Amino acid sequence: MVRRPKWLRKDELFKTFEEVWDAQTLMAAYEVMRRLKLKRFAGVVSAGKEARVYRAIGRDGREYAVKIYLTMTAEFRKSIYKYLLGDPRFQSVDTSNTKKLFFAWARKEFRNLKRMYEAGVPVPKPYLVYQNIVVMEFLGENGVRSPLLHELADHLDEQEAERLFREAVDAYKRILCCAGLVHADYSEFNLMLHRGRLHVIDVAQAVQLDHPNSPDFLAHDMVNLVRFFGKRLGVETPGAEELVEEVTSCSLECPVEKWVPSEADLEHVASKARDMIRLRYAD
Ligand SMILES: Nc1ncnc2c1ncn2[C@@H]1O[C@H](COP(=O)(O)OP(=O)(O)OP(=O)(O)O)[C@@H](O)[C@H]1O
Ligand SMILES: [Mg+2]
Numbered sequence: 001m002v003r004r005p006k007w008l009r010k011d012e013l014f015k016t017f018e019e020v021w022d023a024q025t026l027m028a029a030y031e032v033m034r035r036l037k038l039k040r041f042a043g044v045v046s047a048g049k050e051a052r053v054y055r056a057i058g059r060d061g062r063e064y065a066v067k068i069y070l071t072m073t074a075e076f077r078k079s080i081y082k083y084l085l086g087d088p089r090f091q092s093v094d095t096s097n098t099k100k101l102f103f104a105w106a107r108k109e110f111r112n113l114k115r116m117y118e119a120g121v122p123v124p125k126p127y128l129v130y131q132n133i134v135v136m137e138f139l140g141e142n143g144v145r146s147p148l149l150h151e152l153a154d155h156l157d158e159q160e161a162e163r164l165f166r167e168a169v170d171a172y173k174r175i176l177c178c179a180g181l182v183h184a185d186y187s188e189f190n191l192m193l194h195r196g197r198l199h200v201i202d203v204a205q206a207v208q209l210d211h212p213n214s215p216d217f218l219a220h221d222m223v224n225l226v227r228f229f230g231k232r233l234g235v236e237t238p239g240a241e242e243l244v245e246e247v248t249s250c251s252l253e254c255p256v257e258k259w260v261p262s263e264a265d266l267e268h269v270a271s272k273a274r275d276m277i278r279l280r281y282a283d
Helices: 010-017 023-036 074-084 098-118 149-155 158-177 214-232 240-248 263-280
Strands: 038-047 051-058 063-069 126-130 133-137 191-194 197-200
Touching (some): 023 038, 023 126, 038 063, 074 098, 098 133, 149 214, 158 240
Antiparallel strands (some): 051 063, 063 133, 191 197
């Protein structure tokens, strides 16, 4: 049984924990605070449809982003079928148990984050997963989170936009070539500019290359890049098909060998993704 640590005042905990928390989440949060030696929760960073992201502060002053899955929306249920069940790492999840689905999803996010982090992708450093809670590095300064690319769209000059496009392509290349994953929700809403560098967030839905829908997700991610950087920001980007070619032609030094995909797998996914773009996204 998880107990509230003595140093944690009850009223302080409840102040930020709000009414959306059930008893089990509250206990899970105690446990997370105990394990990571967190001093307090310091406000909601984002209240999304399924998850809330909080800023928390460690006893040593370090800041953390704490993502808690709370609401099972219809959309979320669909995601589970689309992104979780096709993933060989999560085939045995009992889909009739909502709590277990949340836990599996949080675990999936953490594992993807860790794999990307170890593969050298610019993502927040992962710290811990516990039940429906994922804890990672807080990307921000002085308690304020860093901006998303979508929030910067009207404030970027041509050069900055071009540089960020390159960084977005390079980060994707690393996700694919060094982590063996397809992000599957790669857009200006999940890319942050932190300390002058592009960072990738929100990786729960990322799948391995051997997922049956990975070509579809890859195609969609590349179309998103062209739409945002090309059409919205006016960067001269290659077409989505050429981008598929570029990100799948892996000539990177990877820090970890074990996730590097074979050339045959890459070529298979690339060719299907290109077909998909021609069929589905032709102008
Ligand atoms: N590590 C982090 N550091 C700082 N802020 C973060 C971090 N992770 C997420 N956020 C903030 O929380 C928001 C939601 O996070 P994320 O994109 O991971 O969740 P989501 O499930 O997509 O939520 P939504 O339903 O709002 O799209 C982000 O847009 C960002 O503003
Ligand atoms: Mg998001």
